Amino acid sequence: MPLVTQWTGREVKALREAARLTLMEFAAKLGVSDRIVSRWERDGFEGIPRMVNQAALDTLLATSDPDVHGRFIGLLSVNDVVPRQLIEPADVPVVSGQYVKHPRDGKLMTQVPEGIFLSGDDDEPIWVDEFYIDTFPTTNADWARFCAATGSRPPKHWDGGRCPKSLYDHPVVEVSWKDATAYAEWAGKTLPTAEQWEKAARGTTGAVYPWGNQKTAAKCNVRETGIDRTTSVSRYHSGVSPYGVYDMVGNVWEWLSTPETPGRYELKGSAFTSPLFRGAPSSFNSADDFMQDDDTGFRCVASPDQMPAQEA
Incomplete structure (x- = not known):
């Protein structure tokens, strides 16, 4: 399972799209308003959720099925050779x-x-x-x-x-x-x-x-x-x-x-x-x-x- 060391708006958007949820559906799973999710996504790397929300995002990712995990990794990898926040198995220490x-x-x-x-x-x-x-x-x-x-x-x-x-x-x-x-x-x-x-x-x-x-x-x-x-x-x-x-x-x-x-x-x-x-x-x-x-x-x-x- 992928592990995110710090959630930002970029990872939030990738998880929501990987799970194929609307803003309102995604927000409901986290227990926050859709406006908060929209703000995180808009702010990108600068949109860092509070720790309680980071924990909720960890749980949502952990309980997602392997297809969601695969799409999540793929979405984060579109623009980066190695996603900045995502930890994946590697042949060299990081x-x-x-x-x-x-x-x-x-x-x-x-x-x-x-x-x-x-x-x-x-x-x-x-x-x-x-x-x-x-x-x-x-x-x-x-x-x-x-x-x-x-x-x-x-x-x-x-x-x-x-x-x-x-x-x-x-x-x-x-x-x-x-x-x-x-x-x-x-x-x-x-x-x-x-x-x-x-x-x-x-x-x-x-x-x-x-x-x-x-x-x-x-x-x-x-x-x-x-x-x-x-x-x-x-x-x-x-x-x-x-x-x-x-x-x-x-x-x-x-x-x-x-x-x-x-x-x-x-x-x-x-x-x-x-x-x-x-x-x-x-x-x-x-x-x-x-x-x-x-x-x-x-x-x-x-x-x-x-x-x-x-x-x-």
Whole structure:
């Protein structure tokens, strides 16, 4: 699914035309007046919606079907070789806002600067060096590319060894710690340590959840949400971490590189099967490295040395 780092009137108009909606129909979906939409479109690059409207546009794009996504990309590409605001997979890293594209697996990564953060239930100050973390968990589409490149096995739930199209942007599951480590090595990355993952999830100030201290299940895919399955990794825009990282609570548990005992490794994040409180980034969980479950996946990190030089 395409991701827009900042909506302007140009992207608004492209989405409306891609969805084939009138001004009034489009405005109704966003909960604004048609005059506001008209003004955004008229102002072009200078027409920047408020943050609440940016979030509504993110949601409308995320819930659109693949045909709308294709038309949206095409409309933005008419005059630009590379659309200014649109992030699409590329063979070279591109800096766009706070996101950087990794050159190997094409995934967006978020920079987490070096420094102290408050860790654990006791908010212990801990120093963590600078690193980059995948903005989204590893998806089924990511895993399919890995399988094609390495001959690795597909997850058990893929019918006939092929991922259903409806699950392309859902997190891959039924992968063991060893499977996740193999992907990370192929991509030129590693699995996060417990400290890296926790800092990326809760920021530096000791917030209970990525979005703050409120116990708000609607911001993530957990048991209380009632969905009872994985969801698109970009669905919960209001639940992102202070660094803009998605799905750090709910959807799937994520493997870490930190061992509890030999052959057993930590997990963080909770899943659609878990109650909200289990998703607090300070919480502890672990499993044997051969465990494969339908609510367990992973994401990767990279050190600055593992990232190519970036040009602003």
